[in-house]
Amino acid sequence: xxxxxxxxxxxxxxxxxxxxxxxxxxxxxxxxxxxxxxSEKCFGKMILKSIEDVLNDxxxxxxxxxxxxxxxxxxxxxARVETAVKRAQKNKGEQEE
Amino acid sequence: MKKRLRRTALYVPGNDPSxxxxxxxxxxDAIVLDLEDAVSVNEKDAARLLVRxxxxxxxxxxxxxxxxxxxxxxxxxxxxxxxxxxxxPDGIRVPKVETIQDIQNIEKFLDRIEAEEKFExxxxxxxxxxxSALGLFNVFEIAKASQxxxxxxxxxxxxxxxxxxxxxxxxxxLFDIRTRMLLAARVAGIEVQDSVFAxxxxxxxxxxxxxxxxxxxxxxxxxxxxxxILPVHQVFxxxxxxxxxxxxxxxxxxxxxxxxxxxxxxxxxxxDAPVVAKARRVLDYAQAAGLL
Numbered sequence: 001x002x003x004x005x006x007x008x009x010x011x012x013x014x015x016x017x018x019x020x021x022x023x024x025x026x027x028x029x030x031x032x033x034x035x036x037x038x039s040e041k042c043f044g045k046m047i048l049k050s051i052e053d054v055l056n057d058x059x060x061x062x063x064x065x066x067x068x069x070x071x072x073x074x075x076x077x078x079a080r081v082e083t084a085v086k087r088a089q090k091n092k093g094e095q096e097e
Numbered sequence: 098m099k100k101r102l103r104r105t106a107l108y109v110p111g112n113d114p115s116x117x118x119x120x121x122x123x124x125x126d127a128i129v130l131d132l133e134d135a136v137s138v139n140e141k142d143a144a145r146l147l148v149r150x151x152x153x154x155x156x157x158x159x160x161x162x163x164x165x166x167x168x169x170x171x172x173x174x175x176x177x178x179x180x181x182x183x184x185x186p187d188g189i190r191v192p193k194v195e196t197i198q199d200i201q202n203i204e205k206f207l208d209r210i211e212a213e214e215k216f217e218x219x220x221x222x223x224x225x226x227x228x229s230a231l232g233l234f235n236v237f238e239i240a241k242a243s244q245x246x247x248x249x250x251x252x253x254x255x256x257x258x259x260x261x262x263x264x265x266x267x268x269x270x271l272f273d274i275r276t277r278m279l280l281a282a283r284v285a286g287i288e289v290q291d292s293v294f295a296x297x298x299x300x301x302x303x304x305x306x307x308x309x310x311x312x313x314x315x316x317x318x319x320x321x322x323x324x325x326i327l328p329v330h331q332v333f334x335x336x337x338x339x340x341x342x343x344x345x346x347x348x349x350x351x352x353x354x355x356x357x358x359x360x361x362x363x364x365x366x367x368x369d370a371p372v373v374a375k376a377r378r379v380l381d382y383a384q385a386a387g388l389l
Contacts (some may be wrong), residue, residue, distance in 0.1 A: 012144050016115035075150035076114040088202040
């Protein structure tokens with residue numbers, strides 16, 4: 001059961017929000033982030049750094065994340081990433097029980 | 098410290114980033130970031146983290162920032178308080194309070210969080226919401242249940258459903274709860290806010306209801322749309338005549354104090370402590386409206 005893929009999603013595509021999809025899988029080595037944002041040119045690096053900070057705080061080193069940003073504030077992006085990761089972890093916990 | 102006015106408390110859905118980030122710009126005296134009725138059951142976890150991050154990062158200026166958590170009788174209430182408490186909102190609005198025990202449960206939680214986070218003791222306020230017959234029955238005890246309580250309010254929809262009343266725009270069915278809430282608040286020495294006026298497009302109805310609750314003695318009202326803020330503030334804004342008289346009363350009492358005289362008369366009427374208190378209140382509202 002431990003080899004299963006676990007996914008989580010949070011947020012929306014509404015203005016000022018962000019839709020975050022995360023996937024834990026045995027094949028995933030390291031952190032891979034796909035970012036799509038209207039402000040990617042200006043803030044892309046900052047957004048990636050924020051996502052990595054959240055993952056670091058949660059102790060996550062192997063994960064795939066897809067982020068559709070709709071002009072969200074940094075604190076919103078951080079909240080949505082944390083929620084998506086925790087939902088995936090919860091799914092994982094439920095499957096292992 | 099300057100006394101906080103509580104004319105309006107604007108409800109903001111706790112899972113809507115756009116509304117959360119703009120909540121402070123409409124000029125309400127308080128905002129209530131709502132984790133309860135405005136958030137669906139499967140988004141409670143997301144809203145909790147969104148509101149926590151907003152509290153830590155968004156500058157709402159002088160606006161009082163309140164979070165309405167879910168009741169401790171739901172699976173969400175304790176997690177809400179554990180996470181939101183650590184982001185130090187100005188207050189926690191607690192829905193469906195029915196007994197002193199409900200307040201004590203919240204208080205214990207906040208005592209622990211404040212100690213662990215090294216926050217000032219009692220710096221997070223508790224704002225109980227009365228929404229049932231039992232809650233109203235116990236409201237005198239609830240209002241006095243904690244030093245953290247500075248204001249109480251009630252939820253008209255849940256309350257009328259609980260007592261079996263018909264909910265009307267006119268609101269006669271709320272007369273009893275309004276007067277009891279008011280009396281309980283004044284006995285406890287705290288403030289009291291009215292429930293929401295749900296008909297967003299009926300500004301005249303809102304003004305009528307606000308005039309009525311002001312006449313009863315309420316300090317303010319919860320609102321559900323930014324367009325309701327200004328009409329409520331206007332009702333609570335004193336007239337030029339009221340302001341002028343209040344100023345004269347304060348001036349007269351200061352002069353009397355200089356002469357060490359307790360009671361004075363102004364325009365042939367006695368001016369004593371309650372008159373002075375009312376005058377101060379008028380000037381507080383005038384100042385908040387930018388008239389001083």
